[in-house]
Amino acid sequence: MKVTVVGAGNVGATVANVIALKGFASELVLLDIKEGVSEGKAMDMMQTSHMMNFDTTIVGCTNDYSKTADSSVVVITSGIPRKPGMTREQLIGTNAGIVKSVVDQVLQYSPNAIFVIISNPMDTMTYLALKASGVPKNRIIGMGGMLDSSRFRYYLSQALGCTPTDVDGMVIGGHGDKTMIPLARFATYKGIPVSQLLDKETIDKVVADTMVGGATLTGLLGTSAWYAPGAAGATVVEAIVTDAKKLIPCCAYLEGEYGETDVCVGVPVVLGKNGIEKIVDVKLNEEEQKLFDASVAAVRTMNAALADVLK
Ligand SMILES: NC(=O)c1ccc[n+]([C@@H]2O[C@H](COP(=O)([O-])OP(=O)(O)OC[C@H]3O[C@@H](n4cnc5c(N)ncnc54)[C@H](O)[C@@H]3O)[C@@H](O)[C@H]2O)c1
Numbered sequence: 001m002k003v004t005v006v007g008a009g010n011v012g013a014t015v016a017n018v019i020a021l022k023g024f025a026s027e028l029v030l031l032d033i034k035e036g037v038s039e040g041k042a043m044d045m046m047q048t049s050h051m052m053n054f055d056t057t058i059v060g061c062t063n064d065y066s067k068t069a070d071s072s073v074v075v076i077t078s079g080i081p082r083k084p085g086m087t088r089e090q091l092i093g094t095n096a097g098i099v100k101s102v103v104d105q106v107l108q109y110s111p112n113a114i115f116v117i118i119s120n121p122m123d124t125m126t127y128l129a130l131k132a133s134g135v136p137k138n139r140i141i142g143m144g145g146m147l148d149s150s151r152f153r154y155y156l157s158q159a160l161g162c163t164p165t166d167v168d169g170m171v172i173g174g175h176g177d178k179t180m181i182p183l184a185r186f187a188t189y190k191g192i193p194v195s196q197l198l199d200k201e202t203i204d205k206v207v208a209d210t211m212v213g214g215a216t217l218t219g220l221l222g223t224s225a226w227y228a229p230g231a232a233g234a235t236v237v238e239a240i241v242t243d244a245k246k247l248i249p250c251c252a253y254l255e256g257e258y259g260e261t262d263v264c265v266g267v268p269v270v271l272g273k274n275g276i277e278k279i280v281d282v283k284l285n286e287e288e289q290k291l292f293d294a295s296v297a298a299v300r301t302m303n304a305a306l307a308d309v310l311k
Pocket residue numbers: 006007008009010011012031032033034037077078079080081082091095098101102117118119120121122143144147175223224225226229
């Protein structure tokens with residue numbers, strides 16, 4: 001199975017490296033617009049293959065989409081990341097044009113590809129990719145909820161004093177500092193509802209920390225995080241390539257689910273060889289539904305800024 005990653009920066013290169021280490025793709029193409037970056041990172045990764053015991057062939061190319069031909073899955077990380085103090089939404093002016101041009105060029109060589117959109121503002125970039133490409137909605141997937149849920153599980157594990165692998169939790173809604181919704185009501189520690197183990201104040205702080213998890217790391221790093229985003233992107237690709245039928249919160253196009261239409265936003269989906277196999281309609285309580293509706297309204301406002309790009 002051939003996978004392409006567009007954008008060989010911090011996130012894209014990490015997506016590629018994790019995919020190689022997981023070993024589920026036979027060929028991986030890394031493409032960037034910057035001369036030599038993809039070729040260098042691909043070669044560097046290949047020189048780890050005997051030590052890390054993977055047989056994936058990783059090829060780098062500079063803006064040569066012919067090398068990406070017949071990719072089953074294409075991950076889009078091209079675009080600028082935010083600086084400390086910025087919102088993801090502020091990236092739209094630069095990234096919308098980049099994402100549209102990349103989608104157009106990918107489709108010339110891989111018309112049947114499944115797209116995993118990572119570039120920010122991700123919910124709006126996902127909507128842009130869907131509308132600009134005309135690709136069926138099951139083949140346009142935004143990655144944000146997988147990452148946000150991993151941060152939610154991390155912060156819960158810190159509060160519980162346990163390993164993150166023993167904690168389960170899901171984040172839905174937009175991938176924004178004010179729009180994501182960590183679903184505390186459903187979070188568990190080895191099946192035990194966390195509400196039985198943590199007081200409300202602690203849970204509220206975990207939720208608040210999760211929502212700004214990206215901004216916290218950008219403040220520390222001076223740019224967007226890349227290890228967890230890269231691993232989250234690779235996990236989404238793995239579920240598709242291995243036809244895992246795995247439930248992962250992803251940004252998906254809604255046509256009535258959760259009471260919303262014509263918007264891409266984070267919801268629980270089942271991922272498999274067809275991309276989004278199913279949207280899982282979780283019953284939200286009144287407070288959760290209100291948060292979801294407000295989140296969607298904020299994403300719609302961002303989508304309105306696409307008018308020129310989608311003309
Ligand atoms: N959805 C998420 O959860 C999530 C997580 C982390 C980062 N991000 C976003 O991913 C994007 C990339 O972040 P990063 O930290 O890797 O940035 P980066 O600057 O390290 O890498 C971006 C790469 O894109 C390349 N690029 C720019 N225009 C291009 C084009 N037209 N074609 C091909 N490549 C092009 C650049 O040369 C650069 O190498 C940002 O928008 C960031 O906000 C999203």
